[in-house]
Amino acid sequence: MALLTVKNLSVGYHTRKGFLKSVQGVSFSLDQGKSLGLVGESGCGKTTIGMALMGLLPDNASVTDGMILFEDQDLLKMSKKEIRQVRWKKVAMIFQAAMNALNPVHRVSEQISEAILAHDADISEKAAMKQVESLFDLVGIPQDRMRDYPHHYSGGMKQRAIIAMALACHPSLIIADEPTTALDVIVQDQILSAIKDFQNKLKISVIFISHDIAVVADVCDNIGIMFAGQLVEYGRIEEVFDAPMHPYTKSLLASYLTLDKDVVQLNSYIGETFDLINSTTGCRFCERCSVAEATCSLVAPEWVEISPTHKALCYQCK
């Protein structure tokens, strides 16, 4: 049974220039214990989806359509209080900005035990601290560093501490939003293996957000490729890697296979930014597509099922 089902989710931001449709009609589902990678270049709406799942969208955002069913309950229909109880207890998040995600004036251990205490009224402070100790063991931070303040930690340690924090309430889903982007390459690998580690041990579902397809390939069961606020291809990781269908996926994979990591990242930033305010009627990828046909720019393509688990949003796939 699906733990999470996102149906036709559309989110936009009210901006001075107009209503910016940053996520449009995104649907996917995730089974318990499985992991999904969301890949796409910067600005394509990945963080917006993550924030919508946490109920943490900023004030100028509004969800215009869709639902987010988590354990069969629509998160979008929940009251503030209800969603607060879901946060961290059921869905936790590892944020993009690892460096400042911890409060500088509180000890790391206190910030983690705080999460435990907030969601379990019966637990004593002492017992919560005991749990923090075992979390530190789990993510590989020495226990004698527990009482340090965040600024005493390196970037990698901070991110480990955040992972420990994310695991603190035994959530069934963790959203990891570019968890390694701010770190240097060696530390990136360590953090990735820490994430894989808890995934295997604790059977927690993970939504792994990244602009780097190589990172996702390592960690996920399923992958969703995003372009300009839309999901354009979705499938099991081996299906998508072996037989990419969407031209955008193909170009991403081609650069991943032929070039080294750094160039892929750089490459994926190139290209015109899509106008999300005055969006066109046709295929959004049209202007960058090398195999576009005349109809592409006029009528939006529909989903094509390649297999029961693999689909793409393009005319070429028929």
Next chain:
Amino acid sequence: MEIRKFVFKRLIEIIVIFFVILTVLFLLFRLAPGDPVTRMVDPTMTPEDAAHLIAQLGLDQPIWLQYIYYLKNFFTGNFGISFHYGVAVFSIILNRLPNTILLFSTSILLSAFVGIFFGKIASWHKGKKTDTWMTLGALFCHTLFLPWLALIMIWIFGFNIGWFPLNGMISPEIWLDSSSGFWLKFLDVAHHMVLPLATLFLIHFGSYLLLMRSSMLDTLKEDYILTARAKGLEEKVIRNRHAAPNAALPVVTSVGISLAFSLSGGALTETVFSWPGIGRELVFAVSNSDYPLALASFLLIATVVLISNLAVDVLYAYLDPRIKY
């Protein structure tokens, strides 16, 4: 410990700066226009008596010798005799200082606490009515002209309604009566303090409110606030435990600076309310060329400013674990 080393280093710096100030003050007073001798020396005196007095004051010596004497006196704790009062400057200062400290630390701390409290609330309701009214009120109070407000307060509450004394710090009849107990005297001072305290409070709390508000708004944009929210913490906890302590840091600095400068900056208030404090004494001493008194007051102010800067740094290090010296 690092902080101890830092304090030690800073103390040495402070001592050096202090002696520079000491010397500059000495020179300023010697070079300033307005000869103290003509003030001290009665025109009806015979020239011999006048010369005798001048010699007694040491004013006939060469300037470098006067400087040596000046330093020697400083080290022996002898700040001289006030020209005007004819008593030791030291005892005058000792007598006035507590009055200034009482009035200004009370008003600054009170306005800081109230300002922090309401600034926090205003930031939380950003853009709503609560915020608008608080911000407007704070701006209004912040821009009031102190002497004007002081006179208005005196006129309304002292003169017209008559709830509070017009000026001064004590009622002599109570303090001269040996049967008055501690509480009676305490209430008497409190009664006198209401108007100056209220005036200072109104002038200052607005700036603390605005400072806290904008600092809170900055803090609320920080990533760790998002983390706190993601953790499912209650809004109240986020505000009080995660945002306010960080946001209050700049306010602490501002309080420290205000405390330091209240000794001199309070002259206006003290004068309007005839509050017997250091600031008023300083103005009096300068305008009457009471050099020993003026000099000692300046030195005291310099010391307080230097020391409170250090105190704020130390307090800051305690409040913000990131600070390392």
